[in-house]
Amino acid sequence: MSNPLDFTEKPTLLVVDDTPDNLSLMSGLLRGDYKVKLAHNGERALQIALGDAPPDLILLDIMMPEMDGYEVLRRLQADPRGRYIPVIFLTAMNAAEDEKIGLDLGAVDYISKPINPAIVLARVHNHLQLKLARDFLQNQNAFLEQEVAKRTREVVAIQDVTIRAMASLAETRDNETGNHIRRTQHYVKALAEHLAPHPRFSAELSPSNIESLFKSAPLHDIGKVGIPDRILLKPGKLDPDEFEIMKTHTTLGRDAIVHAELELGQSIPFLSYAKEIAYSHQEKWDGSGYPEGLSGEAIPLSARLMAVADVYDALISRRVYKPAFPHEKAVEIIRAGRGSHFDPDIVDGFLAIAERFQRIALQYADGDAAVAAEAERLAREFPLEHVAVAARN
Incomplete structure (x- = not known):
């Protein structure tokens, strides 16, 4: 019965010996079944073994001038190109201690001279089959690793698209929010990266x-899908009853994500952040926010980061209930909220990279020239102390 691991062509053997008669003997023995390369010293052996067409197995004499077999093996083992070529020592040194040295260095076998041709052929064949099996497994492992990496990329891509699709459900309820989810996603990442050493x-x-925060940020307003249009799109100020309904978007968002997690049957890190952000991004540092009136560090860090990102973008963007404010005025409003609306250290981080926020806003701008013109007009006509925080709470 044929061996399933047979080589598709003759394997190549490298025989290394400083004695011409020994090279001739081994060549005559092996060349019927194998391609045979010969080297009369260690230097030439390394040139062949580490060249463009390395042998499948090396038969190596130990006692050679200038560079003995042990040193040849050490150099092979030290080079990634030669590390996995099986080496059989073929030598007159037959003491157990000599054999142990060779095996400890990485040789796969040890044949004593004078040789028994049948033994040489049998051991060469066996070690070639072992190498072929090992190479097959390595190739399979490499293939599987590539497939896992490919599938992982596909899952991540599907995950990202799903998140964006879910987030867009909320954004499509308000056709003036444009690239809000993309901008806030990048604001949160930039702020988190800046604050990471703190x-x-x-x-x-x-x-x-931080990557999980980046993925989860687009879901901060997912709960707005449950808010009636008459409230969500109202151009004027909300009355108390309407405001109470608007506030429920935090709970609706959290509950929607909890339901999605239950459907998956497992806890996923970015969904944990998504729940925190959706539920708590309207909380304020001084405890005057909603839905629970949390204060200080009782508010999850993810939600504190999103609070700054969300308010900044609401300020610089046009909404049905407000025009856009320029970047400078938005920065001053957030600065004024330090220690009341926002975590003081997070505000300090925001102020340090405010220009980066502005670049993100420009990179993902909605492209409305009228908005920019209106923002500049407001900057001239309204002093800071008369400008209320414009994020619809």
């Missing part, structure tokens, strides 16, 4: 957690 935040703001 002693208060370093434990939580690891690179992987």
Whole structure:
């Protein structure tokens, strides 16, 4: 019965020996079944073994001048190109201690001279089959790793598209929000990266957690799908009853994500952040926000980051209930909310990278020249102290 691991062509053997008669003997023995290359010293052996067409197996003499077999093997083992070529020592040194040295260095076998041709052929064949099996497994592992990486990329892509689709459900309810979800996503990432070294935040703001924040940020207003149009799109100020309904978007958003997590049957890090952000991004540092009136560090860090990002974008964007404000005025309003609306350290981080926020806003701008003109007009006509925080609460 044929071996399933047979080579498709003759394997190549490298025989290394400083004695011409030994090279001739081994060549005559092996060349019927194998391609045979010969090297009369260690230097030439390394040139062949580490060249463009390395052998499948090396038969290596130990006692050679200038560079003995042990040193040849050490150099092979030190080079990634030669590390996995099986080496059989073929030598007159037959003491157990000599054999142990060779095996410890990485040789796969040890044949004593004078040789028994049948033994040589059998051991060469066996070690070639072992190499073929090992190479097959390595190739399979490499293929599987590539497939896993490919599938992982596909899952991540599907995950990202799903998140964007879910977030867009809320955005399509208000045709003036444009690229709001994309801008806030990048604001949160920029702010988190800047604050990552801060002693208060370093434990939580690891690179992987920042990536999860980036993924979850678009879901902050998912609950708005449950708010009636007459309230969500009202151009004027909400009355108390309408405001109470508007406030429920935080709970609706959190509950929608909880339901999605239950459907999946497992907890996913970015969904944990999504729940925090959706439910708590309207909380305020001084406890005057909603839905629970949390204050200080009782508010999840993810929600505190989103609070700054969301308000900044609401300020610089036109809404049905307000015109856009210019970047400078938005920055001053957030500065004024330091310690009341917002975490003081997060505001300090925002102020340090405010220009980066502005670049993100420009990169993902909605492209309405009238909005920019209106913003400049407001900047001239209304002093800061008369400008209320424009984010619809």
